[in-house]
Amino acid sequence: MFFLGIETSCDETAAAVFTDEPRVLANVIASQTELHAPFGGVVPEVAARAHLQKLLPVIDEALRRADVTLQQIGAIAVHHTPGLVGALLVGVTAAKMLSLALEVPLIGVNHVHAHVYACRLAANRDIFPCIGLVVSGGHTSLFDCRSALDTKLLGATLDDAAGEAFDKVASILGLGFPGGPAVEREAATGNPEAFAFPRSFLHDDRLDFSFSGLKTAVLYATFGQGKVDGPLPEGPRRADLAASFQRAVVDVLVEKARQALRRTGLPRIAVGGGVAANRTLRSALERMVEEEHAELFVPPIPLCTDNAAMAALAVEKWRAGEFAPADLDAVPAFAG
Ligand code: KG4
Ligand code: ZN
Secondary structure (H helix, E strand, C coil), X not given: CEEEEEECCCCEEEEEEEECCCCEEEEEEEECHHHHHHHCCCCHHHHHHHHHHHHHHHHHHHHHHHCCCHHHEEEEEEEEECCCHHHHHHHHHHHHHHHHHHCCCEEEEEHHHHHHHHHHHHHCCCCXXXXXXXXXXXXXXXXXXXXXXXXXXXXXXXCCCHHHHHHHHHHHCCCCCCHHHHHHHHHCCCCCCCCCCCCCCCCCCCCCECXXXXXXXXXXXXXXXXXXXXCCCCHHHHHHHHHHHHHHHHHHHHHHHHHHHHHHCCCEEEEECHHHHCHHHHHHHHHHHHHHCCEEEXXXXXXXXXXXXXXXXXXXXXXXXXXXXXXXXXXXXXXC
């Protein structure tokens, strides 16, 4: 049984072909980074128009790489929530049309839950029940995942997502877009203890996050208290700001993940989303799970950032008979 997966929720146009094992046969991603870079962030309409241009060629390429014809596809999976509505609509519309034309089931997949499922794909074995930690440009959420389809939200960010904070701090420090990898590179030579940045809710008995105060603290440390711009920092000072910021984000993510493991008694944690590509976060999580006698799953980088292979969560839905209606909608907000 072959599935075609489609992802257009933000700024990657992606298609994947996978089997019901699930095994990924092709995972094609067309990035729009260069299109958005001049604007310093993702421009929703630019993203939607680029999806419109790229989606069919990307699907063709995925089928070619998988050596599977469209007629062999037995179900269409699409990330239909959450994301930028115009961007999601392109993928959802294409998926509906393909499902109708091929007379195969349509399966709607939650993009955030799919980020956790990327760990299941990479591990190639069952990882549930586990804690799911999704750290991306749009989300910072902790889940109690009893199974791939039975997930309960334990906590989430009250303001900025972790990736969003990386992107905004990159912009403050003049490091460009996308911010995460740029801040990580800059931080490599900096002192993570040079600045004492805030760590919201660190020891509170709640599993929520807040990164907007941290972002403001970096802004004021860069330009002076109450100032929102000025000469860009350079050299070791810029590296220290990046490293101290990164350490603050990592400390909070790791501590909340630890609290989630302890609170639920679950022995495993699966981490997904673009920020999971961060090496400092990965090594801090490795140390934490060792202390907690738990097991850590983090996918390789191409499965951390947005992709359509993680839509293989649809295989679980297919087994459970959870198909989407023909009027499946694109839902921008995350509903838990
Ligand atoms: O999961 P993703 O590709 O897209 C969303 O669903 O949002 O995540 C993108 C986010 C961006 O904010 C990007 O700056 C961040 O992930 N990111 C990183 C790194 N690579 C990507 N953040 C920190 N360190 C990285 N190496
Ligand atoms: Zn994502």
